[in-house]
Amino acid sequence: MVKFMGGVENSFIMEECMVETPGGKIEWFGGEGRGYVKFVYWNGNFVFVEDALLHPLNQGLHYSHAFFEGQRFYRMDDGRWVSFRFPEHFARFIASYWAIKGYDSLKELVPLINTENITIKVENPSMDRLYEEAGSSYTKGTIPILLKIDAGNRETAEKIRNQLIKNIPDVLLEDKVVKVPFVMYADGRAYGIPELMGLTKELFAINNLDMLDAESFYYRPFATISNSPLKLQTLGKEVVLGFFPLPWGPYLGKGDVHMVVVPWKRISPEQFKTYAKMAGHYTNSVLSANLARVFGFAEGIMLDMDGNVAEGSAMNIFIVKNGVVYTPPLESGILPGITRDSVIKLLRFLEKEVVEKEISVDELLSADSVFLTGTAAEVMPVTTISVPKDFEKMREYDGMFSPSGKTIEIKPVEFRQVEYKDRKIADAAREAFFDLFKRGSKTNKEFGSWLQEMPHDKEKIQMMRRAIEKARGERGKEVKAEIKARINTLKNAGAFKAKVF
Incomplete structure (x- = not known):
């Protein structure tokens, strides 16, 4: 471990498919799930992962003319798998489509x-x-x-x-x-929420994801504008759709989370359609996360153009003060997070007051506690937040590899750090969220409609048979043969819970 200028012991070291964080290793595509996903949905077909290819002139590669979603499956306490608010996630996905098309x-x-x-x-x-x-x-x-x-x-x-x-x-x-x-x-057809959900269930079934040894895993629907002669417009261009399941553990690990307010500002609604999850928006997030991590922090916090708290690199933010929960309003240009929306509803169900308002840096630092929400981050209390005493000094580091034409004097950066110890409401929000996945719990009874059952047993085989019809292309016969073999394995096992990998 390395002691960084932020005073935080933390290192992000990529070792094949693992990343070290303050709370332990993050499981990216790999870990116990490495090699588990064999099929993806791509360009109207179920194909092998290695056959989902992009043309070199794809506009998503050149101009970030692409959009995506981040979703999660969870294993219930009875072993059954559910998706979490997938209709709402697909609603944002379709809204992102219209933001471009x-x-x-x-x-x-x-x-x-x-x-x-x-x-x-x-x-x-x-x-x-x-x-x-x-x-x-x-x-x-x-x-x-x-x-x-x-x-x-x-x-x-x-x-x-x-x-x-x-x-x-x-x-x-x-x-x-x-x-x-x-x-x-x-792909030459219409996709509504029912069609997107149907494909999701089929992909879940043919990959045998119900047999994955995990508590949850990630799901990435994505779409990109098709090939073009590199014109800076998307008019008349086809959209290519893809789905990719991603065995992925907690985004921020399971331990302490140390964050820093970075000089990068969150994109404004006057500059971008901030409600959409468009690929180009996330350059802003990557710059924020990169700068935070080179200084040894887990994540960066971005301010809006007026200097108020906006959000983390990939998560919404809440603060607690004197028993009241505050979070920035959607009008400030933050992403309309679905986990954010869920936690607001859960807290109000728990009779906690939640106020959407602008939050200053001083209010952030004087809060009793701070926590994050997001599909990847789930609900995560923050341990410490640091603020550079001089933002310009921190910004100078980011300019080292930029052709500014200036001589830059790089000096050590001093931080003001606040530790949050009162986690009662943050922990209550986290507990209420994960109680959703316990049959019969209070939050499960109240918000059970947020969960969509994934196929198992006979329904799983029905989904697998439906998927066979969508296995086309050069290796379509091989894909069909592999899915049929998996169906036979399940039938011969007798008990549908038998592992096949």
Whole structure:
């Protein structure tokens, strides 16, 4: 271990697939799960992992024209696997799709509106409302509406529908109102939340993920804009969709978490569509995390453009003061975290007061406790937070390898460090969250609808048979043969809990 200038003993050393943190080793793709995932969903097919390839001109590689989700499966206390709020996660995934591909439809509407001097009223839900509608609609088997366009009269509505249908085949017309269903288009087909959930269950089944020896694991839906002649636009470009299960333990380990406020600011809603999980946004997060880790901290905390607390590199942040819980509002440009939303609801269920407000650095440092939320981070109390006494000195380190044309004087950085010892509410939030996965617990009874059962036994084999139909491509026959072999192994084992690896 190395003593860094931040006064924190910590080292991030990549040893094959493991990373050392203050709380122990993080299991990345590897550890006990290494080599476990054999199939992924890619470009409309189930394929072997090694066959999921990108063209060198893919726009996701060149311009970060891509978006993704981070989701988790959990093992219940009775051994059954569930997904955690996957409809809501897929809702954000589809919202991220429209953040990029909405311009295709906008291109069709702008000439019509401006040439014919049309005024329309557009109604679309907030992210909070979208999460609610996604969960309830999945349970009911309905499709949410992304937006409603009140055209004022039937004739104008028909004109708008005729323009939108060029890119949105499923657009609806009801009298003078045009409705855009909450679906995304990729690989030449429409994907709504039910379709995305169905593919998830099939991928879960064919990889035998119910047999993985773990408490939870990560899941990464992702999509990228297809190949192009490197033009800086996404209009008319196809979207390629992929799903990848990732055996991955706690993001921040299981011990102490030491953080530092970094000079990098969180991207602003005036610069980016911060509600979306778009790949390009995460350069901001990577810079923050990198700078924090070279100084020996587990994670960085970014401030917003006004100097208030925004979020961590990959997680939302909460503080507790005098029994009241505070967290920055979505309007400040933070990611609308689904675990954040869940913890707010859980705390209010526990009759704790939760206030969404701007949080200053002084309020952060004077808090009784601080904790983080995120799909990867889950719910994690923070042990210490450090703030550089001189941000510019810390920033100078980040400029060492930048062609600034300046002579930089690098000096030791001094930090003001605060330790948080009162973890009662933070621990209560964490306990309430993990009690979700205990049948019959208070939070499980209240919020059990957040969990979606994953296939097992006969349903698992049904999902595997459905997946065979989606095994195409050059090695489609081999993929089908491998899935069929796994089905036969399960049948012959008699007991579906038998390990096959």
